[in-house]
Amino acid sequence: MQEISHIMRPLILISNDDGLNARGLAALIEAMRPLGDVFVCVPDGPRSGASCSITDSVPLKCWQVSCEPGLEVYACTATPCMCTKLAIDNLVPRRPDLVVAGINHGSNASVNIHYSGTTAVSTEGALQGIPSVAFSLDDNDTEAPLDHLVPVCREIASSTLERGLPFGIYLNVNFPAGEELKGVRVCRMAYSRWVDEFEPCPRSRGGRWYWLCGKQVDEEPDSEDTDLWALRHHYAAVVPISIDPTARGLVEELGIRN
Amino acid sequence: MQEISHIMRPLILISNDDGLNARGLAALIEAMRPLGDVFVCVPDGPRSGASCSITDSVPLKCWQVSCEPGLEVYACTATPCMCTKLAIDNLVPRRPDLVVAGINHGSNASVNIHYSGTTAVSTEGALQGIPSVAFSLDDNDTEAPLDHLVPVCREIASSTLERGLPFGIYLNVNFPAGEELKGVRVCRMAYSRWVDEFEPCPRSRGGRWYWLCGKQVDEEPDSEDTDLWALRHHYAAVVPISIDPTARGLVEELGIRN
Numbered sequence: 459m460q461e462i463s464h465i466m467r468p469l470i471l472i473s474n475d476d477g478l479n480a481r482g483l484a485a486l487i488e489a490m491r492p493l494g495d496v497f498v499c500v501p502d503g504p505r506s507g508a509s510c511s512i513t514d515s516v517p518l519k520c521w522q523v524s525c526e527p528g529l530e531v532y533a534c535t536a537t538p539c540m541c542t543k544l545a546i547d548n549l550v551p552r553r554p555d556l557v558v559a560g561i562n563h564g565s566n567a568s569v570n571i572h573y574s575g576t577t578a579v580s581t582e583g584a585l586q587g588i589p590s591v592a593f594s595l596d597d598n599d600t601e602a603p604l605d606h607l608v609p610v611c612r613e614i615a616s617s618t619l620e621r622g623l624p625f626g627i628y629l630n631v632n633f634p635a636g637e638e639l640k641g642v643r644v645c646r647m648a649y650s651r652w653v654d655e656f657e658p659c660p661r662s663r664g665g666r667w668y669w670l671c672g673k674q675v676d677e678e679p680d681s682e683d684t685d686l687w688a689l690r691h692h693y694a695a696v697v698p699i700s701i702d703p704t705a706r707g708l709v710e711e712l713g714i715r716n
Numbered sequence: 717m718q719e720i721s722h723i724m725r726p727l728i729l730i731s732n733d734d735g736l737n738a739r740g741l742a743a744l745i746e747a748m749r750p751l752g753d754v755f756v757c758v759p760d761g762p763r764s765g766a767s768c769s770i771t772d773s774v775p776l777k778c779w780q781v782s783c784e785p786g787l788e789v790y791a792c793t794a795t796p797c798m799c800t801k802l803a804i805d806n807l808v809p810r811r812p813d814l815v816v817a818g819i820n821h822g823s824n825a826s827v828n829i830h831y832s833g834t835t836a837v838s839t840e841g842a843l844q845g846i847p848s849v850a851f852s853l854d855d856n857d858t859e860a861p862l863d864h865l866v867p868v869c870r871e872i873a874s875s876t877l878e879r880g881l882p883f884g885i886y887l888n889v890n891f892p893a894g895e896e897l898k899g900v901r902v903c904r905m906a907y908s909r910w911v912d913e914f915e916p917c918p919r920s921r922g923g924r925w926y927w928l929c930g931k932q933v934d935e936e937p938d939s940e941d942t943d944l945w946a947l948r949h950h951y952a953a954v955v956p957i958s959i960d961p962t963a964r965g966l967v968e969e970l971g972i973r974n
Contacts, residue, residue, distance in 0.1 A: 509767035509797075510830040514928040517917040521924060539767075539831075544926065547913050569843055569959070572768040572836075573797075581830055585909065626907070627963045644970040646962040649884070651843065655805050659775040666779060668802065670772040683967075698966035701827070704904040705885045708956035709941075712902040 467528075468494030468619055471545055471554040471583070475538040475562060475575025476600075477503040478523065478531075482561035485604040486593060489611040490558060491528060493619060497554065498523075498531040499545035501538060501575075506564070508537045508575035510582070520544060538575035542582040556619050557583030560593035561607060563600050567632040567685040567695055568650040568674070577699070580628040584701045589618050590628035596689050597635040606637050610694060614642070623698075630697045634689045643693040648684035650676045725786075726752030726877055729803055729812040729841070733796040733820060733833025734858075735761040736781065736789075740819035743862040744851060747869040748816060749786060751877060755812065756781075756789040757803035759796060759833075764822070766795045766833035768840070778802060796833040800840040814877050815841030818851035819865060821858050825890040825943040825953055826908040826932070835957070838886040842959045847876050848886035854947050855893040864895050868952060872900070881956075888955045892947045901951040906942035908934045 470490045474483050478500050490496050499520075501508075518536040525531070532549055534541045538559070546554065559579035566574040576592045583590030593611050595602060614631060623629070630647075633639065655672035676686045685695035728748045732741050736758050748754050757778075759766075776794040783789070790807055792799045796817070804812065817837035824832040834850045841848030851869050853860060872889060881887070888905075891897065913930035934944045943953035 504773075507770040507772070509769040509836070511767040511769040511795075512765040512831050512928060514765070515762075517925045517927050519923050519925050537769075540928065543910075543913050543928075548926070571961070572839055572843070572959070573770050578767070578830075585827055585830070624963075624966065627966060644967055646964065646967050647960050649960065652801075655801050665777050667775045667777050668806070669775050670770060670798065670801075696970070698963040698970060699961045700963040701830070701961075702905050702907070703829070703957045703959075703961045705882075705956040705958040706904065708882065708885060709902055709904050712954070712956060 468555040469550065469552055470494045470496050471550060471557045472496060472498045473538050473541045473545065473559055473579040474500050475505045475508055477501045477505065478533045480563065481600060481604060482563050485608055486558060486561050486611060487529065489608045490615060493612065493616055494555065496529045497545065497550050499541045499549060500533055501541055502533045502535055505537050505575050507573050508578060509573050510539045510578040511537050512540050539578040539582050542579045546586055554588055556615060557588050557590040558593065558615055561604060561611065562594035563602070564594065564598045565596040565632055566592060566594040566630060567596065567689055568648040571630055571647065571699065577630055581701055584626055584628040587625060589623040591615060591618055591631060592628065593631050595633045603637055606639060607633055610639065626701045627698050630699050632685055632689055632695045634692045634694065638692045639694060640692045642696055643688040645685040645688050645695045645697050646683055647697050648676055648681065648686035649678055650674050650686060726813040727808065727810055728752045728754050729808060729815045730754060730756045731796050731799045731803065731817055731837040732758050733763045733766055735759045735763065736791045738821065739858060739862060740821050743866055744816060744819050744869060745787065747866045748873060751870065751874055752813065754787045755803065755808050757799045757807060758791055759799055760791045760793055763795050763833050765831050766836060767831050768797045768836040769795050770798050797836040797840050800837045804844055812846055814873060815846050815848040816851065816873055819862060819869065820852035822852065822856045823854040823890055824850060824852040824888060825854065825947055826906040829888060829905065829957065835888055839959055842884055842886040845883060847881040849873060849876055849889060850886065851889050853891045861895055864897060865891055868897065884959045885956050888957050890943055890947055890953045892950045892952065896950045897952060898950045900954055901946040903943040903946050903953045903955050904941055905955050906934055906939065906944035907936055908932050908944060
């Protein structure tokens with residue numbers, strides 16, 4: 459009788475915020491396939507800036523886009539966070555060993571982490587206790603080169619699968635624009651501020667209308683330990699992020715007043 | 717000649733995620749008015765679960781709802797985060813001394829902080845370097861009693877105006893359901909998990925549709941230092957939250973591998 463191997467390959471869940479047709483998604487699928495079975499559940503279209511938004515006011519629709527050995531793809535009429543929740547709760551054949559997001563077209567370094575739908579995927583993975591990594595490229599051009607990032611994403615994911623991550627922590631990985639990549643640096647989040655965030659959107663029918671726009675200003679440009687410094691100097695920036703943002707020191711300090 | 721007093725009253729910016737007509741907004745305005753001039757900029761309707769979502773795909777419209785001495789009210793077709801950005805960038809007569817959010821109808825304790833549009837207002841205030849407080853009530857009934865919370869919100873806001881907060885930290889305040897309030901406790905965020913998050917939404921025309929639902933499970937119910945413990949024991953829970961979620965310890969640990 460022939461022996462059947464029952465060794466399961468790792469299951470890797472992918473989501474994103476640029477939607478089903480993003481080149482960054484195709485690149486991330488390519489990066490992950492050699493590492494395990496890949497399950498994709500993504501928004502049906504772009505959801506940039508979705509943060510961890512969710513809604514129970516409208517139902518979501520989901521459907522299988524494709525299915526082949528080692529790669530199953532679903533799309534949903536939902537935010538990145540909800541796609542990730544639905545996949546983990548209802549769609550995957552077994553509990554994922556890794557959740558990865560991206561590759562996002564646009565930086566999610568520094569304070570952008572608060573607005574990002576890409577990092578929301580990793581937040582959700584980490585909240586479920588699954589090692590998670592968000593990948594973003596500091597270039598908003600959707601045609602920007604991605605091929606050189608495929609092996610780097612694979613290496614970071616492979617290492618995360620092997621070593622795991624402490625509970626409640628995910629990795630926010632940002633790649634510099636252009637094809638020069640000097641290496642990978644572990645960083646802290648830079649403090650930056652968005653300024654001049656609105657421009658008038660004139661309309662002949664009247665009303666006060668505005669477009670969101672703005673510029674991001676690095677408030678500590680000389681600090682060499684930040685993600686923005688790393689990106690400006692052609693390094694990939696890896697920031698470990700905690701899902702518990704409690705300012706512990708202040709709990710103790712304020713607690714005295716109880 | 718008569719002397720004119722030029723002492724400015726503090727400017728307090730209020731936003732929320734339940735929109736212009738929420739009772740929680742009226743209660744928070746009432747709580748803040750004795751403390752300074754109040755400037756309100758809120759979504760035109762409910763935006764629960766909006767997190768820090770933003771968009772540059774559609775313009776927003778804003779308009780003045782009312783204006784009287786000490787109280788100016790604007791509404792926007794935008795998320796809580798965008799309302800707060802727009803107010804600070806373009807609408808307020810001077811830089812706010814305090815940003816407050818709520819009172820939200822529903823708990824934003826524990827991991828809900830990631831999904832909340834209420835805490836997004838405070839995140840945005842803190843990102844701009846302004847002391848910020850988010851207020852929420854652990855009761856989804858929009859008719860729940862709020863009068864007893866007015867003096868508590870006022871006291872916390874007054875104390876924050878007076879003492880300030882460290883840069884990049886805001887207070888996430890949650891009130892217990894019901895009218896019993898034993899006191900205020902400074903806490904850390906409880907780790908909880910949302911489970912059973914989707915229910916099928918059958919439709920005669922077919923397709924796989926789901927409603928978001930779910931139950932929140934406190935994963936550390938015996939820990940007396942968490943916000944969920946405080947709420948269950950009829951205390952208001954105050955959690956200081958950092959806008960920088962970098963896991964600092966891990967930066968050093970992983971950094972060795974550079």
